[in-house]
Amino acid sequence: MLRLLGAGAALALLPSAASAQRSAKRQLAARGRDWRVWPFSRRSPWNHPLGSGAQFRPVARLATVAIGINYDERWTCSVAVAERHDPLCPYLFSPNWGRASSWSFLDRGGRTCGNGHAAEQHLLRAASPRISTEGNYYSTINAANDHAWVLPASYHPASQDWRPTLRVPPGVCPSPDSDGLFAVMQPDGWVLDSYASVLLSSGELLGTMASWIDARGDGTGWWNGRRASMLPSFAGLIRSGEIASGRIPHALAMQAPPKLLRRAAVWPAYAFDRDSGYTGTVPMGALLAIPPAVDITRLGLSTPGLVIARAAQDYGVYVVDRGGDGLTILAELGNPDVRQGGGELPWWKDLERIRDVLQQVTNNSATNRGGGGVLRAALPPRLRAD
Numbered sequence: 001m002l003r004l005l006g007a008g009a010a011l012a013l014l015p016s017a018a019s020a021q022r023s024a025k026r027q028l029a030a031r032g033r034d035w036r037v038w039p040f041s042r043r044s045p046w047n048h049p050l051g052s053g054a055q056f057r058p059v060a061r062l063a064t065v066a067i068g069i070n071y072d073e074r075w076t077c078s079v080a081v082a083e084r085h086d087p088l089c090p091y092l093f094s095p096n097w098g099r100a101s102s103w104s105f106l107d108r109g110g111r112t113c114g115n116g117h118a119a120e121q122h123l124l125r126a127a128s129p130r131i132s133t134e135g136n137y138y139s140t141i142n143a144a145n146d147h148a149w150v151l152p153a154s155y156h157p158a159s160q161d162w163r164p165t166l167r168v169p170p171g172v173c174p175s176p177d178s179d180g181l182f183a184v185m186q187p188d189g190w191v192l193d194s195y196a197s198v199l200l201s202s203g204e205l206l207g208t209m210a211s212w213i214d215a216r217g218d219g220t221g222w223w224n225g226r227r228a229s230m231l232p233s234f235a236g237l238i239r240s241g242e243i244a245s246g247r248i249p250h251a252l253a254m255q256a257p258p259k260l261l262r263r264a265a266v267w268p269a270y271a272f273d274r275d276s277g278y279t280g281t282v283p284m285g286a287l288l289a290i291p292p293a294v295d296i297t298r299l300g301l302s303t304p305g306l307v308i309a310r311a312a313q314d315y316g317v318y319v320v321d322r323g324g325d326g327l328t329i330l331a332e333l334g335n336p337d338v339r340q341g342g343g344e345l346p347w348w349k350d351l352e353r354i355r356d357v358l359q360q361v362t363n364n365s366a367t368n369r370g371g372g373g374v375l376r377a378a379l380p381p382r383l384r385a386d
Helices: 018-029 100-108 116-126 305-315 347-355
Strands: 007-011 068-071 076-080 086-091 166-169 182-185 190-195 205-207 207-214 251-256 261-265 280-285 286-287 316-321 325-330 338-340 358-360
Touching: 068 347, 086 207, 100 116, 182 205, 190 205, 251 305, 280 316, 286 305, 305 347
Parallel strands: 068 325, 076 182, 086 205, 251 316, 261 280
Antiparallel strands: 007 338, 086 166, 182 190, 190 207, 251 325, 286 316, 286 358
């Protein structure tokens, strides 16, 4: 999946709210964790802290690439949280290829919402409720003849748990780029993860591929998400309010350039994108983290930079997709804690200092999560039953 370089997005320098955070933690413990803002099970790789047994090694050429958060308010995932009273919307599959494909439409400058009548009708004529592909058509999950890659034994195909309609809140819009990533959380805990999404004024949602993911599951590539890794597009995003609260209580998601990646995938990823031009050493799904010997308080970070560094040290950063020429840490689209800014602000130095101390965790696996040993942080509260 082609992504642009992530350098160019700044952090809003918001004050810490320690007392409000402590109060929120007490309320959370009493009520249980809300999957809408803090998804996945307690033992999900996204919620599992690193352990004292984690083993590290440097990543070749990591320090040579730029790093940023999001890019130009595009190329990330738009997350919508639906309520029971929101209108029902049919989901239609657009062709994978050709000028009638929603991806081709977006790639030619079409919008993910707010298009004219003629453009919408052109897309509608070629769309169908029939599922067009069970997995990601650009990933190795569909590369039956690619003998360089061993396919996983099983995954959650699009037809499993498929629902033809979903509730969509008014006024939302998929990410405004050709990937058009759109994660629509339903009131019952399931999330539609859609690619090349176009929301029509007549109420239909189009995309070239989509699947349903249980936000209370483990969030691994088994769930058949829209990233090239097959990890869910909403997994690991910095959600609105987390930086301002002073704590990101989960692992981060990051895109990496082809020159850092190699043609392999490790847990929790299930695949990588074909014809990718990988020339590096980092497999898709790799966990990068700041080693425990690094004192992050001595890196000269701003307050929001320290919040990100603490998450990168306690939980780590998963490589979920291929980017452009640099590293891109992903936040949800429209996150008010992340804003555009100029180079005179200290945010970009924060990210470079974090990048320069990241290393790959070599013994993270489904049977040795976070490298094993004593956890750096507590497991999250249990999910509440809605």
